[in-house]
Amino acid sequence: EDKVVQSPLSLVVHEGDTVTLNCSYEVTNFRSLLWYKQEKKAPTFLFMLTSSGIEKKSGRLSSILDKKELFSILNITATQTGDSAIYLCAVDTGANSKLTFGKGITLSVRP
Amino acid sequence: NAGVTQTPKFRILKIGQSMTLQCAQDMNHNYMYWYRQDPGMGLKLIYYSVGAGITDKGEVPNGYNVSRSTTEDFPLRLELAAPSQTSVYFCASILAGRNTGELFFGEGSRLTVL
Numbered sequence: 001e002d003k004v005v006q007s008p009l010s011l012v013v014h015e016g017d018t019v020t021l022n023c024s025y026e027v028t029n030f031r032s033l034l035w036y037k038q039e040k041k042a043p044t045f046l047f048m049l050t051s052s053g054i055e056k057k058s059g060r061l062s063s064i065l066d067k068k069e070l071f072s073i074l075n076i077t078a079t080q081t082g083d084s085a086i087y088l089c090a091v092d093t094g095a096n097s098k099l100t101f102g103k104g105i106t107l108s109v110r111p
Numbered sequence: 112n113a114g115v116t117q118t119p120k121f122r123i124l125k126i127g128q129s130m131t132l133q134c135a136q137d138m139n140h141n142y143m144y145w146y147r148q149d150p151g152m153g154l155k156l157i158y159y160s161v162g163a164g165i166t167d168k169g170e171v172p173n174g175y176n177v178s179r180s181t182t183e184d185f186p187l188r189l190e191l192a193a194p195s196q197t198s199v200y201f202c203a204s205i206l207a208g209r210n211t212g213e214l215f216f217g218e219g220s221r222l223t224v225l
Contacts, residue, residue, distance in 0.1 A: 009151065034213075045214070103151055103152055
């Protein structure tokens with residue numbers, strides 16, 4: 001059975017802190033790993049990673065994949081209250097683009 | 112562009128009632144999905160479809176049915192609602208072959224079964 005495990009499950013930080021969110025996976029077939037941010041409603045896409053060692057970056061957010069050790073991290077620097085959300089990691093196993101999601105990490109950023 | 116539209120946004124059902132959650136997309140996406148999200152549990156795939164007339168079960172299909180008579184619409188039917196089906200339901204779509212990995216999600220339908 002395909003598995004995606006995220007840690008920690010919840011995190012409280014203060015504005016300005018840097019956070020690292022973890023995602024490990026065990027799947028029979030790997031096509032890509034995706035990160036989504038979910039505020040009050042639907043998840044919104046952050047990154048798709050397919051190759052090891054290549055960092056994807058968008059503003060204060062960055063992510064990298066290690067296909068040998070089967071994990072990815074999402075870094076957020078200089079956190080802001082607007083970063084408070086659930087961060088979802090998902091793996092595309094290539095079968096009809098179905099995604100297997102982790103449980104999500106709830107990040108709370110305090111002023 | 113409306114994207115993925117789900118209705119209703121909220122619904123309360125009594126045990127044993129039936130209902131249909133509607134999902135429509137106007138992006139000509141061939142792949143569509145229904146996920147449910149329970150607190151602290153991520154998203155679990157209920158059913159998916161790779162094109163009109165083709166549907167298949169996901170991870171948690173029991174108690175649900177789907178149909179895909181057109182490319183645009185992918186309704187999810189609950190036949191005999193149970194408290195375990197209390198959840199937030201998300202419909203999503205993607206164009207097969209588009210290599211961005213970005214699923215487009217609807218805004219969700221919050222269902223409570225009492």
